[in-house]
Amino acid sequence: MIDRHVESVGMRGRTLLTLTLTLLAVAPLTAQEPRSLAFSGGVSNFNKSERWIEAGVEFRMPIDVWKLAFATGLTVNDDRSGWIFAGLRRDFSVGGPWRLTPAFGVSLYEQGDGKDLGGPLEFRSAFELGYTWPGDKRLALVIYHLSNAGIYDRNPGMNSLVLTFSFPL
Numbered sequence: 001m002i003d004r005h006v007e008s009v010g011m012r013g014r015t016l017l018t019l020t021l022t023l024l025a026v027a028p029l030t031a032q033e034p035r036s037l038a039f040s041g042g043v044s045n046f047n048k049s050e051r052w053i054e055a056g057v058e059f060r061m062p063i064d065v066w067k068l069a070f071a072t073g074l075t076v077n078d079d080r081s082g083w084i085f086a087g088l089r090r091d092f093s094v095g096g097p098w099r100l101t102p103a104f105g106v107s108l109y110e111q112g113d114g115k116d117l118g119g120p121l122e123f124r125s126a127f128e129l130g131y132t133w134p135g136d137k138r139l140a141l142v143i144y145h146l147s148n149a150g151i152y153d154r155n156p157g158m159n160s161l162v163l164t165f166s167f168p169l
Contacts, residue, residue: 013147016125033069033091034136034168042162044077052077080112101128118152136168
């Protein structure tokens with residue numbers, strides 16, 4: 001039973017990673033994210049009975065390849081777990097001021113008193129839907145998955161749902 005659950009989490013993680021990388025590679029070039037700073041707050045493990053409040057900060061910087069942006073950040077939650085991450089993201093215009101942004105990165109996870117994700121090396125796959133105001137300020141809803149993609153024996157993964165506010169630097 002546990003092995004089947006671990007396999008299904010790994011399969012969902014691989015599917016989300018494949019979808020994210022496909023969007024990054026083949027979707028039309030429609031939007032470029034500015035250099036910005038984002039603050040976030042939300043719920044870690046939101047789809048399970050044991051949940052935690054989380055808060056984070058992220059720095060984003062555009063790079064001159066396929067309109068990608070480099071992102072790096074730090075997230076902590078109220079069970080004394082935390083993770084730093086770095087990766088790539090890309091904005092896609094979905095009409096007017098709305099942006100859909102897939103992202104993928106590598107994380108270093110410190111368990112604290114929280115969920116055992118299997119080990120310190122984790123991968124972060126995210127989708128963000130945001131509304132951008134003039135001056136490139138943005139409010140967005142983000143869902144992301146933190147998982148080790150099966151590189152450790154234990155791979156329960158963790159899903160977060162957060163609200164972010166970003167502003168250009």
